[in-house]
Amino acid sequence: MTMFKKAYLARVLLLVAVMLLAACSKAAQLPLLSSESVILAFGDSLTAGTGAAEAESYPAVLSGLTGLKVINAGIPGEVSASGLRRLPDLLDREHPSLLILCHGGNDLLGHADHQLIADNLRNMIRLAVERGIPVLLIAVPSPDLSLKPPSLYGDLAKEFKVPIEAKALPHILSKGALKSDYIHPNAAGYRMLAEALVDLLKKSGALPS
Secondary structure, three states: OOHHHHHHHHHHHHHHHHHHHHHHOOOOOOOOOOOOOEEEEEEOHHHHOOOOOHHHOHHHHHHHHHOOEEEEEEOOOOOHHHHHHHHHHHHHHHOOOEEEEEOOHHHHHOOOOHHHHHHHHHHHHHHHHHOOOOEEEEOOOOOOOOOOOOHHHHHHHHHHOOOEEOOHHHHHOOOHHHEOOOOOEOHHHHHHHHHHHHHHHHHOOOOOO
16 A cells, blocks of 8 residues: 555544544533632522522532532522623632533523523623633523423524533423422432533533543
8 A cells, every 4th residue: 555545544534533523422522620620600590509408509519529619609580681790700700610501591481582591691601701711501491381491592502612401401390309399400300410410521521531
């Protein structure tokens, strides 16, 4: 085999390997977190842990599962416009290595315009990106029988090429044994959400698999 053919074959094999890797890894990629990394969990009551004890919130459970510091920055009842105003100071004060964004649920409960919710979430993601902070997005289910997250979450994940967890909350809130009321998980539900986030962090490269 000539040197030209060998070089050509090597390029073809490399291209195939890259394509296979992309096909096997559906999650957008994140930088690997170090043992000193800080995660900022930002959102409303779903982040705060309403329906369970403080130590049973998903940020607390996530911290225990990963061994990393996870700041619980959830405020029950907060709408996305208020979250957008609150986020910059938190990012500048905490300098997190990763932002986990779970917001918009109270807007959906109030039947807010989806474009307004998307714009607020988009600006939150931009605030992080401008500071060099990677983002992981959690999609919030619609407060109806379908429990299907609005398409705005998937659209934002594609726009910014960020990982999205869109299945855990719909599943949790469809099971009576995993929720404290019709919009909040219980302790078992929050643990399941934290475990789903660990899986996604591994798939996206933020944690060793």
